[in-house]
Amino acid sequence: MKWVYIEDISKYVGMEVELRGWLHNKRSSGGIRFLLIRDGTGVIQGVASKKDTEKESFSLIDDLNQEASIVVKGKVREEKRSPIGFELTINSIQVIQNKEGYPISPKSHGVDFLLQNRHLWVRSSKQWAILRIRAEVIKAVEDYLWNKGFLRMDAPIFTPSACEGTTTLFGVDYFGESTYLSQSGQLYNEATCMGFGRVYCFGPSFRAEKSKTRRHLTEFWQLEPEMAYAHLEDVMELAEGMVGYTVNRVLKKRESELNTLERDTKLFLSIKTPFPQIRYEEAVRRVNELGESMELGEDFGAPQETVLSGSFNTPFMITHFPESVKAFYMRKESLNSDSTLSFDMLAPEGYGEIIGGGEREFDRKELEKNIKSRNLPMDAFKWYLDLRKFGSVPHAGFGLGIERMVAWICGIKHIRETIPFPRMLGRVYP
RNA sequence: UCCUCGGUAGCUCAAAGGAAGAGCACCUGACUGUUAAUCAGGUUGUUGCAGGUUCGAGUCCUGCCCGAGGAGCCA
Numbered sequence: 001m002k003w004v005y006i007e008d009i010s011k012y013v014g015m016e017v018e019l020r021g022w023l024h025n026k027r028s029s030g031g032i033r034f035l036l037i038r039d040g041t042g043v044i045q046g047v048a049s050k051k052d053t054e055k056e057s058f059s060l061i062d063d064l065n066q067e068a069s070i071v072v073k074g075k076v077r078e079e080k081r082s083p084i085g086f087e088l089t090i091n092s093i094q095v096i097q098n099k100e101g102y103p104i105s106p107k108s109h110g111v112d113f114l115l116q117n118r119h120l121w122v123r124s125s126k127q128w129a130i131l132r133i134r135a136e137v138i139k140a141v142e143d144y145l146w147n148k149g150f151l152r153m154d155a156p157i158f159t160p161s162a163c164e165g166t167t168t169l170f171g172v173d174y175f176g177e178s179t180y181l182s183q184s185g186q187l188y189n190e191a192t193c194m195g196f197g198r199v200y201c202f203g204p205s206f207r208a209e210k211s212k213t214r215r216h217l218t219e220f221w222q223l224e225p226e227m228a229y230a231h232l233e234d235v236m237e238l239a240e241g242m243v244g245y246t247v248n249r250v251l252k253k254r255e256s257e258l259n260t261l262e263r264d265t266k267l268f269l270s271i272k273t274p275f276p277q278i279r280y281e282e283a284v285r286r287v288n289e290l291g292e293s294m295e296l297g298e299d300f301g302a303p304q305e306t307v308l309s310g311s312f313n314t315p316f317m318i319t320h321f322p323e324s325v326k327a328f329y330m331r332k333e334s335l336n337s338d339s340t341l342s343f344d345m346l347a348p349e350g351y352g353e354i355i356g357g358g359e360r361e362f363d364r365k366e367l368e369k370n371i372k373s374r375n376l377p378m379d380a381f382k383w384y385l386d387l388r389k390f391g392s393v394p395h396a397g398f399g400l401g402i403e404r405m406v407a408w409i410c411g412i413k414h415i416r417e418t419i420p421f422p423r424m425l426g427r428v429y430p
Numbered sequence: 431u432c433c434u435c436g437g438u439a440g441c442u443c444a445a446a447g448g449a450a451g452a453g454c455a456c457c458u459g460a461c462u463g464u465u466a467a468u469c470a471g472g473u474u475g476u477u478g479c480a481g482g483u484u485c486g487a488g489u490c491c492u493g494c495c496c497g498a499g500g501a502g503c504c505a
Contacts, residue, residue, distance in 0.1 A: 025465090025466075026464095027463095027464045027465070027466095027467050027468095028461085028462095028464075028467085029461060029462060029463065029464050029467075029468085030460085030461045030462040030463095031461085031462050032461095032462045032463065032464075033464095034463075034464050034465080034467085036465085045464085045465080047463080047464090049462070050462090051462090065456090066455090081463075081464095081465085082465095083465085100455090100456065101440075101455085101456080102455090103440065103441075103455095104441085105440090105441065105442095105454065105455050105466090106454085106455095106466045107441070107442065107453085107454050107455080107466065108441085108442055108454090108466090109441060109442070110441080110442075110497090110498085111497080111498065112437095112496085112497050112498075113441070113442095168503090184505090205505075207503090207504070207505085209502095209503055209504065210431065210502090210503085211502085211503060211504070212498090212499085212500080212501090213499090213500075213501080213502095213503090213504090214499090214500095215504080215505080216503085216504070216505085217505090220505065221505095222505065299503090299504090301501085301502080301503090302500085302501075302502085302503095303501090344505095352505095353504080353505065354505075355505080356504090356505065399505060400505080401504095401505030402505090403505080404505060405505095415505095426496090426497085
């Protein structure tokens with residue numbers, strides 16, 4: 001008999017198939033048993049009765065506990081009452097393992113308990129849907145860049161110095177030498193993009209910030225494209241194209257997961273490129289209009305970002321941030337200007353920043369000046385400054401925070417559910 | 431690090447200084463279309479830890495530990 005997956009079940013109507021999975025939940029009514037079977041690709045209801053099911057299989061159903069691993073054989077049939085449109089008439093059941101006491105029952109649970117049981121929680125339907133969407137988002141952004149001619153060039157995780165001096169680093173003893181876990185692959189991207197033209201890296205970034213908010217993890221995944229000979233407008237266009245493509249693809253390919261999450265997808269339909277753009281000064285003016293006070297030269301705090309992004313129903317971009325709030329490598333708009341050739345993309349509905357990027361300073365003297373003025377260790381940047389010595393060209397790029405993007409698309413409050421095993425302040429288990 | 435709230439059964443929670451409870455999970459039974467099925471019955475306790483006040487503390491006080499929400503910081 002053919003072993004099939006639930007996601008392909010529509011191809012097997014009227015046929016006898018084998019499903020290999022786990023018991024998600026069960027119900028009964030008189031002599032009929034309803035088994036919710038999941039196999040990692042979906043959930044289907046199997047129906048067992050004395051009429052259709054082998055006697056031995058039928059009698060063991062009552063002893064099955066939640067998450068028992070089972071191999072089920074039966075006939076696929078269309079069923080209007082089913083949320084997926086199909087059901088399985090169960091012929092036989094083979095029990096691989098069965099144990100009572102699965103901690104995550106179908107009733108409600110607290111956050112702490114669920115996070116302590118994250119290794120099991122990923123089986124629950126909402127978490128499953130979120131992580132399936134995460135996988136789709138990752139594949140979509142990579143496909144998009146690949147189709148635009150970008151090559152994946154991974155950056156190291158062990159790094160000798162800070163990429164951005166302002167944030168806190170996780171130190172690692174590297175055979176007696178002190179190194180740090182990477183905060184961003186960007187500086188390395190700037191090197192590889194001079195070799196390959198268009199590159200991106202994708203991997204974990206680490207920030208030892210004592211942040212305790214719904215939008216922070218100490219270990220998060222960033223996608224960072226970098227383009228040689230590109231200017232601010234070029235990477236902004238790339239960023240909005242990528243986000244637009246990804247949202248559409250998730251809408252198309254992960255519709256049932258979005259339904260599981262009860263995500264209102266109507267809001268996605270108004271998303272069209274180009275996205276609205278406003279300069280930093282204009283954004284500050286609007287924030288004040290919206291009732292949150294803030295001064296020119298300051299960065300947007302959480303309440304400011306929330307009111308601003310809540311006033312849009314599509315993603316939008318803020319451009320030309322002042323030097324004071326951006327990293328040392330950001331290129332200035334002009335020599336005497338305060339403004340940098342930078343942009344942030346903010347997701348709507350109050351989700352806030354998902355992308356940050358801009359044009360990099362490619363003049364060696366300017367860069368050295370910035371490193372000095374921020375008291376960063378010059379010798380750690382020797383190789384980086386070398387890039388400005390040999391064939392330096394204008395170039396630009398950005399970083400996309402995968403978890404924030406997934407949180408917005410899924411419409412969930414807290415970023416911790418958008419990664420299989422979140423690492424947060426005070427939590428490294430499991 | 432700061433502010434606020436919380437910690438009682440495996441889980442979610444109630445008990446407003448006077449006999450520690452309910453729902454779920456689990457066990458027994460009923461029901462041939464259930465959708466977190468329902469109904470009847472049953473089992474489940476170091477009230478986060480340490481000290482104090484009191485005839486008496488889950489409840490009040492002090493310290494500590496752990497968690498949540500928010501702030502700052504950031505993707």
